[in-house]
Amino acid sequence: MTVSHSNRAHALLGASSAYRWLACPASARLEETFPETTTAYAEEGTRAHELAQQYLENFINGGEDNIMLFSREEQIVLKELEPYTDFIIEKWNGIRSQHPEANIFFEQKLDFSQYVPDGFGTGDVLIIYDDVMEVIDLKFGKGVKVDAYNNPQLRLYGLGAYLAFGDIYDFTKVIVTIHQPRLDHVSSEELSVDELLDWAENSVKPTAELAYNGEGGYHPGDHCRFCKAAAVCRARAEANLALAKMEFRSADILDDEEIAEVLTKASELAKWAEAIEAYALKEAIAGREFPGFKIVEGRSVRAITDPEAAVKILVENGTPEAMLYERKMLTLTAMEKVVGKKSFTELLKDLIEKKPGKPALVPASDKRPAFVPASIDFADVVVDDE
Template sequence: MQHSNIVGGSTAKRVIACPGSVALVNKMPRQPSSEHADRGTLLHNAISEILEGRPEVIGSRYEDQVLTQELFDEKIVPALAALDEIDPKQEMVYEVETRVGFGDLLPGVFGSTDLVGRIGDRAVVLDWKFGDGVVVAAEENPQLMFYAAASMRTDAAKWAFDGAKELELIIVQPPVIRRWVTTFDRIKQFEQELVQAVKAAQQPDAKLQHGDHCRWCTGKPICPKMTGAVDRALQVQLKDVDVDMLGKYLKNADLLEDWIKDLRGLAVQLLEKSLPVPGYKLVAKQARRQWVSEQDAAEALEFLNMNPYKQELISPAQAEKELKKRKLALPPELVVSVSSGTTMAPESDPRPAVVQIGQQLTAALSKLQ
């Protein structure tokens, strides 16, 4: 999915609160996708397909993610049930995954709405949230307000608002639905805040303001509000980052990470002893399905003509252990050590530094010239 490099739905809150973040974020390298994000995209794609009348989604893929029956039951089924609750008579006219923007008012500012619809006199803007970690509210949600404002200015979506008497913004975070009925005036007011923030972001001295919106800001590592070096960092370009300063901050980061770990540990300890920690509570981790009785399950599945067991090759370490007992050695030609990637370590680490392939190639090519 293409994203605006100024502001989109998911970044509206940050840009309004911290216009200076636009320039900082644009100096950072593009973030690689994550397993979590890919899973979200897979689920968004699947529900769009279903709502557009193509229900065969089990087995569909996005990057390394596959939509299994279990994932479908866990996320898609309750999401569709939520839609039935929102629109019990199935009278909603809607469209999904619509690219919406602000035209000449804010060139280059756009996003993609999950669902824009109309039920009777009510316009609906709905966003699916398939992650479990962060609870997302609908009330005063800047992402939903962004989509509502942009939809009203987009030919492909404005029909949902024409003549509507009310406007409902909805978050479906399966199995929970959060709804907020708001006014068109509130959306216009939000749009003005957005326009001001985008204009402010274009100024060389755009304001930086930290807050909970910093959590998802990819400009954090070079943000002066985070490092305290305001004047210097306002001029900074990524290629010009002071590497001595970076090394120093990394040492501080190690200290800080330990401090955060201990702080969290202490809070959990207090909560487990039923002592209050303002703003926090203990909740159950995500439930995973398991067999009530493995033996009963195996017998039942065999009865259904299924082989309930899978065969796996043992690891080199397990084979070596077993062979040792028989006083035999593991044939070395059977094994190769493969690193799962690179990790950062202090200079004092005994392992040799990895030379990046790109650097090797550049060095080799420069010798050929």
């Protein structure tokens, strides 16, 4: 069954929130007590998915590029989606040349309620050929790279795809892929149908039952950042307050181990404090009172209400018009959006350099290789936890 992207409903135990509810089963019912919200980023993602689907369906069914059928604004988004749409088209063409019987499906509702009560999600692209089922998920955001390995959202899509098509097609392998066109990131995991079903039966099913019944307890962790209760959850607050209780030695200055301990805890505490501040401000604006706090007006910024009229007055009074405007080239990212990633890279390959990033202090578990500080300027060192 094909679903419109904007009509995708949110299941209590949906695939997109599985990372959270598998780690903290009680969060599923707690989240229900919070209103549904959306963000500009989520709406942008929805629009991008719809455009990608339209473009790919037209292209694959019609056999030719159809970008001119889209409005100028839509073409700009499609340019950003180009690495993804090219990836799907090239993959499909490659598979079709080897397996003419292959099938492709877009925006399929994938029901895995056999393992997760009321569980479903939406698969952006499904390709079935030979003994393989591929599920490809577009992620339009440009914040964080997402790994497909051991990714419960993608695995649940694979499970739903197996349950929908396993009786009709004879595949034994499932390949799940995440494509992030704006981060140049593609990541896949391959597993056998047996491995997938074993994971579903033994890891997902029991936890999903607990989550559905509001049981299984609260388990704070990295997944809290995706939880609607993140700012006010008592379990998270208690865990963070316990983190903050450090026992320092009696010397006047901290030693290296103590600094490392602060660094380890500071990032989680900062994220938690930020979430509480944002939540409390929103609530206070809505009329709630927090003892000892009040709302004040932030710094006010002057703005010209009618720029054209302002220029006219200034020119009439002797300021040359050329002095009132500046000619400015677009940023690299904005230019790439207009030209399209592929053409931009081809045309400007000799004019683009990638300077080394500023050194950042991260936990030793970070996947990036350690940087050897030979001639770096430590004045600009930043601390982050990614």
